[in-house]
Amino acid sequence: MDSEITHVWSCSGCFCIFHMPCIQKWAKDSQFLVSSPLTDDDFGKRDYPWPCPKCRFEYKRSDTPSRYYCYCGKVEDPPLDPWLVPHSCGQVCERDFKPPCGHKCLLLCHPGPCPPCPKMVTTTCYCKKAKPIPRRCSAKEWSCHLPCGRKLLCGQHKCENPCHAGSCPPCPRVSRQKCVCGKQVAERSCASPLWHCDQVCGKTLPCGNHTCEQVCHVGACGECPRSGKRFCPCQKSKFSLPCTEDVPTCGDSCDKVLECGIHRCSQRCHRGPCETCRQEVEKHCRCGKHTKRMPCHKPYLCETKCVKMRDCQKHQCRRKCCPGNCPPCDQNCGRTLGCRNHKCPSVCHRGSCYPCPETVDVKCNCGNTKVTVPCGRERTTRPPKCKEQCSRPPTCHHTSQEKHRCHFGSCPPCHQPCRKVLEKCGHLCPAPCHDQALIKQTGRHQPSGPWEQPSEPAFIQTALPCPPCQVPIPMECLGKHEVSPLPCHTVGPYSCRRVCGRTLDCQNHTCMKECHKVTEIDSCTDKNKAAPECLQCEEGCSKSRPPGCPHPCVLPCHPGECPPCVQMLRVKCHCKITSLYVECRKITTADVNEKNLLSCCKNQCPKELPCGHRCKEMCHPGECPFNCNQKVKLRCPCKRIKKELQCNKIRENQISIECDITCKEMKRKASEIKEAEAKAALEEEKRRQQAELEAFENRLKGRRKKNRKRDEVAVELTLWQKYKYYLFPVCAVVVLVFAWYIAHGVD
Incomplete structure (x- = not known):
């Protein structure tokens, strides 16, 4: 189980976790890079720090991790427990809180920083004026926001700032203060009461012969620098002389060590610096490769260039007469850092360059809101969202633009009402602001062929004119039919x-023209009366005619009643045979009886009565009267008996003539004759059918005999059927001979 644990180390500055081998290698490489410019004699004598790879928090050489501890540092090599955080010992952390407050962390061993101290303590404010109140230990410092009241360093004024932490700021007031020497007075801040002027002190020293040459100072000027015992220039003889006299030379040799550090000055005691050493000596060059005799004060440097590599392992030393301790590479590294903005400012070195230490402020457009990011991340970091209002001046004619937040790029289009005064009507334009409208440009570039890609449409900002005024204004039409609200830009006769x-002069029709201008001659007249501009009625009279009159009025359209119609009207008589010509007005004004008389042709009615005879009445309307007196012959059913009677009596009484005995006897005899004829015809038909049947059977017998002869076919016998009785013995003999031949041939 322990072999599976990965040893790690946690930085105490940023709490970043690194693998133990990685951080050990990093610490070793960092110390080597820092100490590589030094000589071998200096290496190991100084404790060179190494930084954290992430936060650059510096650690001493002795802090290089060599053992694996838990997060709280109590347990070495903590065992792996699946119920705990990896690399945790499971005990109480007990690390001191930062900033230290005297309490310790009570959480279980955990990665990262400890949380703020949760203890409750009773504390007072910064200025100690308010009563103590219980607060969290991590936020125990608080301000009562009352004036501080502590005396400032000037000793005259009190701190007027609200209750604050730390020492009070310098006194912001100004007062007239003297300099240290007291010669000048100036208005200065109370926070810096001590100041020096630029004048020389000039006070007489105690010797009474010289003055103080110090610039504005505090305290006594001191003794005269020329008083007391003084040495000669070579420091071998001492003289007691007044301060007004200079010390003489002693006459002995100077014997001071010259600048070469080997020889001494051979001149007599003298004032001023010794001369340069002029003795000739055998001198070795600095690199030790060449020797030369030359004056001692001159250094001897040969022209041989050092070929050793400097500590950067990139450039040669190339220094003339190098003594062997090649200096560190003095060239700048110059490699571009990871930020891609700066180059490495360090001298030429081995390994990778340190990250860029610079930071960049990513600001919003107005610059009030900013975010500080490491150099190089400003390309991928989005600008912060600014809550300030955009302060750009409006680009349209409005004095102020709509409120919107700070942004990059152009401001959004203005949506305020235009409110410009229109020239024609004086109304204000209600349309949205159109000073910077985007208009698409078309036809800028015509493609030369289908292979050429169409270009992106271009938009330009331009000011559009105000749209036509749409304020509604009531306006009466030309014909004075209605009053409608019209847009202001279209106001006018419409x-x-x-x-x-309008009613025309004929009093029958109205003007059919579209609404037009009308001129009223008299305002008292009817407004519906036609005006001079209306149409003149050119139609014929369209009044309804009297019932039955098919002729139109011969007059043009006129007021009042039409005159009586005098045209002749062609009328059919009642019997529809004769055409009569009658004046139209007589027909239309006559009553029913008169119309019947006018329509009568005075001839006999040609219509037939239901009995089939012609009507005897004169031409009349309606149905013919049924009073037929025509004589009609009436017969019995067998047509033998007949009588003559009047037609109307026959139809009224329904008279019929019946057959008598004679008629019946004649009917019986006739039926018997018919039956005999039918029976004879039936027997004749049977005889005819029997004859046809016999003839058919005779024809059928002759056909059967012919078919029998046709079906008889001669059957011929085969050769085997004819000679099979002879062939059997012959075949048997042949088989026996063949078998005997085979048997004896094999032997």
Whole structure:
């Protein structure tokens, strides 16, 4: 089970978890990179830190992890428990809270930082004026928001800020203050009462001969620097002289060590610096490869260039006369960092470069809201959402634009009402703002063929004119039929498209023209009367004629009654044979009797009565009267007896003549004759059929004899059937001979 546990290490700064081998290798490589520019003598004498790979929190060399501990650091090599968090010991954490408050974490061993301290404590505010109240230990510091009231460092004023943590800020007031030497007075902040002017002190020193040369200082000026015992320039002789006299030279040799550090000055005691060493010596170059005799004060450097690799293992030293301790590579690394914005500012080094330490502020468009991200992430980080209102000036004619949040790109189109004064009518334009309308450009580029891809449509912003005014204005039509609200831009005489409808002079018809302009001659007259602009009636009279008159009125359309019709009307008589010509007005004004007289032709009625005889009356309307006096012959059923009677009496009384005995006897004899004739005809038919049957049977017998001869066929015998009795013995003899031959031939 223990072999399956992966050893890890947790950073105490960012609490990121790393595998133990990985973090050990990282610490070793980091220490090597830091210490590689040093010489072998210096290596190991200093404790070089190594950083966390993520948060760059620095650890000492001794903090390099070598053992596997749980998160709280109590148990080494914690066992794997499926009921616990991996790498946890399961005990109470008991780590000190950060910031330290005296309490310890009570959670079980856990990864990551400890939560804020949950203990309840009774604390007072920062200024100690409010009463103590119970609060969470992690939020025990609180402000009562009353004035602080503590005395500031100036000693004159009190802190006026609300109750706050830490020391009070410097006094913000200004007062007139003297400098340290007291020569100048200036208005300065109370927070910095001590200040120095730029004047020399100038006070007389105790010697009385010299003045202080210090710039504005505090305290006494001190003794004169030329008083007391003083040495000669070579520091071998000491003289006691007043401060007004200079120290003389002693006359002895200077004997000071020259700049070369080997030889001494051979001049007499002198003031000022010693001269350079001019002795010639055998000098080795710095790299030790060449020697040369030359003045001691001159360094000897040969022209041989060092070919050793510097610590970066990329560039040669190339320094002339290198003593062997090649300096670190002084070239800049110059490699582009992971952020793709900066180059590595470090000197040339081995391994990968450190991450870019810069941060970038990703701001909204107005710049009030920003998010700080590591350099390089600004390309993938979306700008923060700004809650401020967009402060761009409006691009249309409005003084202010609609409120919307800060954004990138162009502002959304304005949706406020245009409210421009229209030139023609003076009304305000109610349409949405159209100063920056997007219009699609068409026909910019015609493709030269089907192989060419169509270009994307282009849109341009342009100001559109205000649309026509749509304010409704009541307006009467030309024919004064109605008053309708019309849009302001279409106000003017208009036709309602109705029929005029005014009564013409004929008093029978109305004007059928579409609504048109009318001129009223007299305002007192009827408004429905036709005007001069209306149509003139050109139709004929369309009044209804008297019943029965098929002729139209000969006058044009006129008011009042039509004149009587004087045209001749062709009328059929009652019997529908003769045509009569009568004046139309006589027909239309006559009553029923007069109409019957006018329609009578004075001839006999040609109609037949139900009995079949002609009507004897004169031409008359309606049905003919049934009073037929014509004589009719009436017979018995056998047609032997007949009588003559009047037609109307026969139909009224239904008279019929019956047959007598003679008629019946004649009828019986006639029936007997008919029966005898029928019987004779039947017997004749039977004889005829019998003769036909016998003739058919005779014909059928002759056909049967012919068919029998035709069916008889001669049957011929085969060769085997004829000679089978002779062939059997012959075949048997042949078989025996063949068998004997086979038997003796084999032997």
